Amino acid sequence: MSIEIRNIKKEFGNFTALDNVNLDVPNGELVALLGPSGCGKTTLLRIIAGLESPDHGSIHFHGEEATDRDVRERQVGFVFQHYALFRHMTVFENVAFGLRVRPKKTRPTEAEIHRRVHQLLELVQLDWLADRYPPQLSGGQRQRIALARALAVEPKVLLLDEPFGALDAKVRKDLRRWLRRLHDELHITSVFVTHDQEEALEVADRIVVMNHGRIEQIGSPQEVYDNPASPFVYKFLGNVNQFNSRVNEGQAHIGDISLSLNQHHSIQNSNALAYVRPHDIEVFTEPNGEQTLQAIVSYIHAAGPSVRLELQPVNESDTIEAEISRERFRELALNQGAHVYLKPRRVQVFLETGTTTPS
Numbered sequence: 001m002s003i004e005i006r007n008i009k010k011e012f013g014n015f016t017a018l019d020n021v022n023l024d025v026p027n028g029e030l031v032a033l034l035g036p037s038g039c040g041k042t043t044l045l046r047i048i049a050g051l052e053s054p055d056h057g058s059i060h061f062h063g064e065e066a067t068d069r070d071v072r073e074r075q076v077g078f079v080f081q082h083y084a085l086f087r088h089m090t091v092f093e094n095v096a097f098g099l100r101v102r103p104k105k106t107r108p109t110e111a112e113i114h115r116r117v118h119q120l121l122e123l124v125q126l127d128w129l130a131d132r133y134p135p136q137l138s139g140g141q142r143q144r145i146a147l148a149r150a151l152a153v154e155p156k157v158l159l160l161d162e163p164f165g166a167l168d169a170k171v172r173k174d175l176r177r178w179l180r181r182l183h184d185e186l187h188i189t190s191v192f193v194t195h196d197q198e199e200a201l202e203v204a205d206r207i208v209v210m211n212h213g214r215i216e217q218i219g220s221p222q223e224v225y226d227n228p229a230s231p232f233v234y235k236f237l238g239n240v241n242q243f244n245s246r247v248n249e250g251q252a253h254i255g256d257i258s259l260s261l262n263q264h265h266s267i268q269n270s271n272a273l274a275y276v277r278p279h280d281i282e283v284f285t286e287p288n289g290e291q292t293l294q295a296i297v298s299y300i301h302a303a304g305p306s307v308r309l310e311l312q313p314v315n316e317s318d319t320i321e322a323e324i325s326r327e328r329f330r331e332l333a334l335n336q337g338a339h340v341y342l343k344p345r346r347v348q349v350f351l352e353t354g355t356t357t358p359s
Helices: 041-049 091-100 110-123 139-152 169-186 197-203 221-226 231-236 326-332
Strands: 003-012 015-025 030-034 056-061 076-079 157-161 189-194 206-211 214-219 241-248 251-254 257-260 270-276 281-284 293-301 306-313 320-325 339-344 348-351 356-358
Touching (some): 003 041, 015 041, 015 214, 030 041, 030 197, 041 076, 041 157, 041 189, 076 139, 091 110, 091 139, 139 157, 139 169, 197 221, 206 221, 206 231, 214 221, 214 231, 231 270, 241 348, 251 270, 281 320, 281 326, 306 326, 306 339, 320 326
Parallel strands (some): 030 189, 030 206, 076 157, 157 189
Antiparallel strands (some): 003 015, 206 214, 241 251, 241 270, 251 257, 270 348, 293 306, 293 339
């Protein structure tokens, strides 16, 4: 079922949680609402679910107005961050709960309830825990049971509010991969809230980046990571180096480096900000006749598959971070205090007006 969100506004006192939000979620898509705390993503999810009412705007499910529809009539499954399982009920009874409380005329038979619950427990790979109670389960197991309970009522839309936020890093990583595989199998229209950039990039079909109650950018994980629409998106999605720059007649100037831009050939001496990912900075021990930034290695972090370098530019106060392969690190034979030369490979420049200029 598709979701259409139109001109949604929501205020809590003097605080604007959502400011004229518009969004379309096609049928069967898995969408991540990504942003910092207080950006409005959970409020938007709750409005879709019917747990909050907008001050202005409308929600449509598959083209039908649903703004004033009761939460029980929306055919929505909701998974909370802290599971919300009934501690006094077994795993089986937790999953069966939504089916047992249906009106008598739509309630399945007891045999059908047993069949459906065991089918869902097999789907989440926890059928062997049917007789246990929530306190006897791990955090990851409880979250999978919460998801099975949401799926038991056969929702048309699945909503997840930071579903892995209470779990440790290793369990989070395993569960988000499992969720992606589960979605590929079920194809339920799904919207999940997260402030974890890596989680959104790995799981979602599309990412909606939010900030201060507004949508900053919508796109596939690759689109929003490779081509951020604003400085906020660039800084929020992964590590990034920021440089003060000037744009003049199609050239961006960063220190002693000049970069050709694909546009803005008529712009003269405009202040700008340039952004470069750490893995897009080349490191040399000699300038090799190229335009480079001179720096001194101030810190080396060599754990993991790549090596992270903190570099202090000559005559500059801001630290630059570079990420290179272990093979390249061994080839350069770097140590703390070494003098190096840096060349940005891929730079994105934003004029003071907010216009993007890729180099």
